[in-house]
Amino acid sequence: MKDSVVFITSGATAGAGVSATIGTMGLVGGFGGVAIGMTPVTAAGAVAGAATYGAFKAIEAGDAKAFGAIGMGAVGGAYISSTIGGMGLAGSFGAVGIGMGTMAAAGGVVGLGVYGLYKACKPEPGQRMAGAVDAFGRMETKVLEMEAYTQALLDLELEALEKTLLGDAVEQKFAALEIEKELEALKAQQQQKAKSSSNFLSDDQVSSNFEKPENPVKTISIESQPSPIWKCVNILKGHRSKVAAIAISFDGQTLASASEDKTVSLWDLKTGKHYFTFFGQAKEVFAVAISPQGKKLVAGGFDNKITSWQIDSKALLRPFFYPNSTYSHLGFISCLTFSPDQKIMASASGDKTIRLWSEYTGEIKRTLNGHSDTVWSVAISPDGQTLVSGSADKTIRVWSLSGYQRPQILTGHSNWVTSVAISPDGKMLASGSADGTVKLWNINTGELLKTLDQKLKGFVSVAISPNGQLLASSDSNAVHLWNLHTDQLLGTLAGCSPVVFSPDGQILVSSGKAGTIKIWRNQFGVETTAFESGLSGEWWEILGVEIDADINRVKLAYHQLSRQYHPDINASATAIAKMQAINQAYEAFLQKFSQGLN
Numbered sequence: 001m002k003d004s005v006v007f008i009t010s011g012a013t014a015g016a017g018v019s020a021t022i023g024t025m026g027l028v029g030g031f032g033g034v035a036i037g038m039t040p041v042t043a044a045g046a047v048a049g050a051a052t053y054g055a056f057k058a059i060e061a062g063d064a065k066a067f068g069a070i071g072m073g074a075v076g077g078a079y080i081s082s083t084i085g086g087m088g089l090a091g092s093f094g095a096v097g098i099g100m101g102t103m104a105a106a107g108g109v110v111g112l113g114v115y116g117l118y119k120a121c122k123p124e125p126g127q128r129m130a131g132a133v134d135a136f137g138r139m140e141t142k143v144l145e146m147e148a149y150t151q152a153l154l155d156l157e158l159e160a161l162e163k164t165l166l167g168d169a170v171e172q173k174f175a176a177l178e179i180e181k182e183l184e185a186l187k188a189q190q191q192q193k194a195k196s197s198s199n200f201l202s203d204d205q206v207s208s209n210f211e212k213p214e215n216p217v218k219t220i221s222i223e224s225q226p227s228p229i230w231k232c233v234n235i236l237k238g239h240r241s242k243v244a245a246i247a248i249s250f251d252g253q254t255l256a257s258a259s260e261d262k263t264v265s266l267w268d269l270k271t272g273k274h275y276f277t278f279f280g281q282a283k284e285v286f287a288v289a290i291s292p293q294g295k296k297l298v299a300g301g302f303d304n305k306i307t308s309w310q311i312d313s314k315a316l317l318r319p320f321f322y323p324n325s326t327y328s329h330l331g332f333i334s335c336l337t338f339s340p341d342q343k344i345m346a347s348a349s350g351d352k353t354i355r356l357w358s359e360y361t362g363e364i365k366r367t368l369n370g371h372s373d374t375v376w377s378v379a380i381s382p383d384g385q386t387l388v389s390g391s392a393d394k395t396i397r398v399w400s401l402s403g404y405q406r407p408q409i410l411t412g413h414s415n416w417v418t419s420v421a422i423s424p425d426g427k428m429l430a431s432g433s434a435d436g437t438v439k440l441w442n443i444n445t446g447e448l449l450k451t452l453d454q455k456l457k458g459f460v461s462v463a464i465s466p467n468g469q470l471l472a473s474s475d476s477n478a479v480h481l482w483n484l485h486t487d488q489l490l491g492t493l494a495g496c497s498p499v500v501f502s503p504d505g506q507i508l509v510s511s512g513k514a515g516t517i518k519i520w521r522n523q524f525g526v527e528t529t530a531f532e533s534g535l536s537g538e539w540w541e542i543l544g545v546e547i548d549a550d551i552n553r554v555k556l557a558y559h560q561l562s563r564q565y566h567p568d569i570n571a572s573a574t575a576i577a578k579m580q581a582i583n584q585a586y587e588a589f590l591q592k593f594s595q596g597l598n
Contacts, residue, residue: 229490240515
């Protein structure tokens with residue numbers, strides 16, 4: 001008897017779990033429609049468990065009665081199907097047709113379930129199958145009790161959630177979702193930031209083994225979860241091979257992509273329309289940049305040449321050649337960038353150097369030497385006075401563009417430094433490395449501020465949003481979004497390196513699989529009316545979920561948004577207005593949810 005309880009209870013529990021996951025379902029047919037709540041699904045699970053038990057017992061004892069029970073059940077199911085006609089099962093998963101074969105099979109399972117209950121409840125030899133039918137009645141009572149208990153939990157949870165929104169105090173507002181504890185933890189993190197010693201070294205002090213800082217530095221590692229804020233709104237297709245570099249024009253209208261298919265493509269960022277392809281690179285294109293005025297496009301790759309085009313006319317312009325050479329570098333071109341004033345274009349190369357070119361004449365102005373391996377990435381500060389480079393020699397170098405002093409060297413990564421980005425205020429530097437980490441540095445002092453540890457793999461790319469609040473880090477598998485003020489992981493996107501923000505910060509562009517480009521949009525919109533003027537749009541649009549999202553999905557979205565915009569952890573001027581819009585959207589959901597329970 002004990003082993004039968006395990007089978008039946010497990011089946012009932014599984015049925016209840018299916019119902020809780022899928023939600024309310026309905027059986028539709030010529031008779032109309034009938035709602036299927038947790039009770040029928042739980043009972044069906046119990047029947048399935050009983051059927052499994054019956055099958056074991058029948059095989060163990062070689063009892064032919066089990067086959068008779070299956071046959072009777074199958075005939076009954078077929079008869080019901082022929083009498084009622086076609087039926088269907090509908091729910092959040094869609095709709096599934098139920099034909100005669102399915103009904104016959106279901107009837108057979110019920111027959112075997114009755115046999116299993118008969119074997120489970122039989123106290124002595126000779127008892128008839130009627131005992132099993134009585135057992136169904138007792139089981140139904142237990143199932144009803146289970147559903148009542150579950151409903152009571154939902155009611156209590158709803159009441160707590162309603163209090164969450166209606167309370168005035170922050171402690172009451174976030175009690176149900178346990179956000180208050182997270183807020184305290186965030187405050188503690190900010191107050192207890194570990195300090196590392198300055199990692200600026202002279203060339204003479206750099207050894208072949210680039211050691212990590214001696215002082216402990218805070219390492220942040222948080223489980224990835226999908227972002228409810230950023231949605232993929234377009235996937236651009238056109239390249240035949242992997243997209244290796246992406247650039248966006250200063251006006252946010254044009255997207256340029258460089259690919260291993262030896263081409264550079266131009267796209268309308270707003271519509272996703274492809275409107276031109278540049279040919280001219282002899283090998284794979286690995287770097288691309290658009291001048292600040294949006295008139296010129298430059299690209300470089302494994303043919304060691306930098307090529308430039310006029311964007312408006314699509315005309316090929318002068319090449320950037322080193323004196324007395326038909327090449328721009330002695331190695332492949334890994335990265336290109338313009339200074340904000342457009343006077344300088346910087347190129348990084350596999351020949352271990354960085355070259356500064358006159359954007360107007362194409363002439364070489366200066367060569368920066370010092371790295372001992374491939375220079376993978378370069379970035380120029382907003383004031384145009386500082387250049388930062390990341391190299392396969394595991395170091396980051398900070399160069400002065402206004403003087404010729406020796407560069408300052410930052411160490412701490414244990415593998416290639418593949419990407420660097422400077423914050424809009426010019427005070428912070430982000431670096432991504434093949435060691436799987438992203439590090440944040442004080443660019444003025446060289447202090448290592450923190451390490452964002454996501455165990456990234458392959459070529460890591462980093463980008464900082466124009467408002468300095470978000471960091472995007474990506475590898476070959478995903479894009480992670482971080483709040484730079486709170487060190488919180490906001491979400492994970494199904495994209496890959498490289499990654500770049502649009503000038504208004506509302507669009508994020510990443511590479512995709514098989515030569516595609518993914519366009520991600522912030523669901524709150526540009527500069528945003530929703531937060532300045534109160535609730536704007538439907539509740540699911542504000543929370544960034546689907547209209548039919550279940551309560552757990554909505555709670556997760558609200559939770560994540562609260563962690564980003566609650567004034568206790570976000571000091572921006574619009575944080576209060578944004579949090580108010582989020583609360584109003586959540587309250588609208590609660591009202592809808594409450595109505596659905598009645």
